[in-house]
Amino acid sequence: EPEVTQTPSHQVTQMGQEVILRCVPISNHLYFYWYRQILGQKVEFLVSFYNNEISEKSEIFDDQFSVERPDGSNFTLKIRSTKLEDSAMYFCASSPPRLVDETQYFGPGTRLLVL
């Protein structure tokens, strides 16, 4: 069964460093998302992406964040200058058009620790 994959599974970085989190969505999906979950808290929406542009972003997704689909398979989240409060589990998700399937399929997550 196709699944969303994410790399790396864990990343430790120093405050102020740039990080890139990578995701490979399910191959025939058209809509892509990033969510994050700070330890002990609920999952929060960051950004949605369709047709090579951002569809919607939350107030969390400020100028330090960017997303890109550099080729036909990868979907990346970049944090330009990490802060301590960026430490969280970051989930990528993808979905086909709603009329095909209403479900968003989540990857296993990348646990980011900013020191």
Next chain:
Amino acid sequence: AQSVTQLGSHVSVSEGALVLLRCNYSSSVPPYLFWYVQYPNQGLQLLLKYTSAATLVKGINGFEAEFKKSETSFHLTKPSAHMSDAAEYFCAVRGYSSASKIIFGSGTRLSIRP
């Protein structure tokens, strides 16, 4: 605006007992509703979803949920708890647009007593 409220951040039941996790939603139109499960140190797995086809939805691992419009509820149940059901459960809602985000509840941690 859409939202979900999960009543009870922690529920503990005995093995073999009924599991009931409560979720109420707020939406101006009938939404899509989901239950996801998160096992320790793992990602989010879809348990079941409501998409207006049937009000009683059956999911994986013996779980089911009933959509009650009059009560704006989508409670998750399982007749007999198993030790392997111990996990965090999230109720979630999304809108009709293909690009709609998912809004998650705060989660309910389910513990199973031997």
